[in-house]
Amino acid sequence: MYAQMVKSEGMKSRDEMSAEEQAFQDRIDRGEKIEPKEWMPEGYRKTLIRQIGQHAHSEIVGQLPEGNWITRAPTLERKAILLAKVQDEAGHGLYLYSACETLGVTRDELMELLHAGKMKYSSIFNYPTLTWADMGAVGWLVDGAAIMNQVPLQRTSYGPYSRAMIRICKEESFHQRQGYAIMMKMASGTPAQKKMAQDALNRLWYPSLMMFGPSDKDSVHSAQSMSWKIKMNSNDELRQKFVDQTVPQAEYLGLTVPDPALKWNEDKGGYDFSEPDWSEFYDVLAGNGPCNKDRLGARVKAWEDGAWFRDGLVAHARKAAARRTPAAAE
Amino acid sequence: MSKEWPLWEIFIRGQHGLNHRHVGSLHAPDAEMAVLNARDVYTRRNEGVSIWVVRSADITASSPSEKGPLFEPANSKVYRHPTFFDIPDEVGHM
Ligand SMILES: [Fe+2]
Ligand SMILES: [Fe+2]
Numbered sequence: 001m002y003a004q005m006v007k008s009e010g011m012k013s014r015d016e017m018s019a020e021e022q023a024f025q026d027r028i029d030r031g032e033k034i035e036p037k038e039w040m041p042e043g044y045r046k047t048l049i050r051q052i053g054q055h056a057h058s059e060i061v062g063q064l065p066e067g068n069w070i071t072r073a074p075t076l077e078r079k080a081i082l083l084a085k086v087q088d089e090a091g092h093g094l095y096l097y098s099a100c101e102t103l104g105v106t107r108d109e110l111m112e113l114l115h116a117g118k119m120k121y122s123s124i125f126n127y128p129t130l131t132w133a134d135m136g137a138v139g140w141l142v143d144g145a146a147i148m149n150q151v152p153l154q155r156t157s158y159g160p161y162s163r164a165m166i167r168i169c170k171e172e173s174f175h176q177r178q179g180y181a182i183m184m185k186m187a188s189g190t191p192a193q194k195k196m197a198q199d200a201l202n203r204l205w206y207p208s209l210m211m212f213g214p215s216d217k218d219s220v221h222s223a224q225s226m227s228w229k230i231k232m233n234s235n236d237e238l239r240q241k242f243v244d245q246t247v248p249q250a251e252y253l254g255l256t257v258p259d260p261a262l263k264w265n266e267d268k269g270g271y272d273f274s275e276p277d278w279s280e281f282y283d284v285l286a287g288n289g290p291c292n293k294d295r296l297g298a299r300v301k302a303w304e305d306g307a308w309f310r311d312g313l314v315a316h317a318r319k320a321a322a323r324r325t326p327a328a329a330e
Numbered sequence: 331m332s333k334e335w336p337l338w339e340i341f342i343r344g345q346h347g348l349n350h351r352h353v354g355s356l357h358a359p360d361a362e363m364a365v366l367n368a369r370d371v372y373t374r375r376n377e378g379v380s381i382w383v384v385r386s387a388d389i390t391a392s393s394p395s396e397k398g399p400l401f402e403p404a405n406s407k408v409y410r411h412p413t414f415f416d417i418p419d420e421v422g423h424m
Contacts (some may be wrong), residue, residue, distance in 0.1 A: 038394040095376035098355045
């Protein structure tokens with residue numbers, strides 16, 4: 001997902017927990033929200049920083065593949081819509097960085113970890129956006145997959161994270177719909193346009209399935225995160241839901257999901273489908289996807305090129321404050 | 331001195347005459363920029379007609395460990411709620 005393979009600290013049985021840890025777990029089990037200054041196990045805090053930080057990084061790195069098409073949108077209206085969508089993603093990044101900061105890191109520290117390659121962002125954004133149809137497929141599939149994961153996270157145990165998710169979910173459905181609207185236009189257009197739409201689906205289908213992360217049936221990390229309610233569903237569960245929701249949408253478009261094994265399974269009430277190539281997934285996470293270097297390079301460049309401007313604004317603010325209260329500036 | 335922009339808490343008053351409500355936080359070099367950034371981030375869909383910004387460092391919060399002494403005394407004062415009093419139906423709406 002936007003946060004993939006987040007390591008959490010080892011799972012403890014009830015007997016291994018301290019009295020404080022037991023009381024903490026009881027609060028979570030009762031559905032209480034944990035707020036920033038309250039006591040929390042160090043593992044809970046660290047895992048959340050990794051997860052929310054990775055989620056925030058995904059929002060802002062996710063602006064890059066779509067930003068690629070803003071200047072080349074086919075109409076002024078499409079351009080305005082895409083611009084608004086990409087601007088929303090900047091906001092999502094901000095909400096999440098703010099939530100993460102309540103755990104005792106600063107946004108600049110998180111940025112530095114991202115730029116140093118010490119924190120990850122979702123694998124999906126390391127794929128290129130080659131045609132305008134990709135703007136449709138990204139909104140439809142990538143934001144669609146994100147919604148699948150973010151809706152249950154609105155109920156997560158950490159108050160600031162939950163509030164950020166609620167705010168984000170309000171904005172996501174616009175993202176998915178504008179993407180699907182592009183797909184509808186392309187799929188009902190000329191044969192060449194329909195071909196572009198099919199090609200976008202072909203390229204983005206499996207990377208979208210990878211967003212949910214590998215199967216976590218037996219993962220200790222997942223078990224701990226689930227008992228802390230910072231992970232609400234298993235990866236496989238969400239992936240299945242995503243496929244079940246998306247296949248009829250592809251059928252409506254008259255497009256073919258690029259999976260010959262895709263088949264409705266009456267018994268389970270869902271589709272059987274092929275797993276993505278997980279070796280490709282690990283390879284992309286390790287930094288070897290088609291766009292890893294571009295994406296991180298663009299982030300670092302924006303950060304470094306903007307440094308003089310950020311510093312200039314701070315200098316200006318200090319001077320202005322000194323002018324207002326000369327004594328306070330000493 | 332740190333060059334990180336300070337954190338601001340953002341309060342927005344919506345269309346319908348309600349109080350300003352805390353909506354989130356953001357970084358900005360000064361109050362003017364905080365208002366502009368808040369406009370861009372928190373009112374993109376007509377959520378507000380007025381913005382307050384306060385430096386997070388200037389907020390004094392009650393501490394979670396004081397929860398008991400601060401808020402528990404209200405628990406036993408049920409008579410502060412109108413439903414504590416049984417008023418006969420004949421009296422009519424009160
Ligand atoms: Fe987003
Ligand atoms: Fe989105």
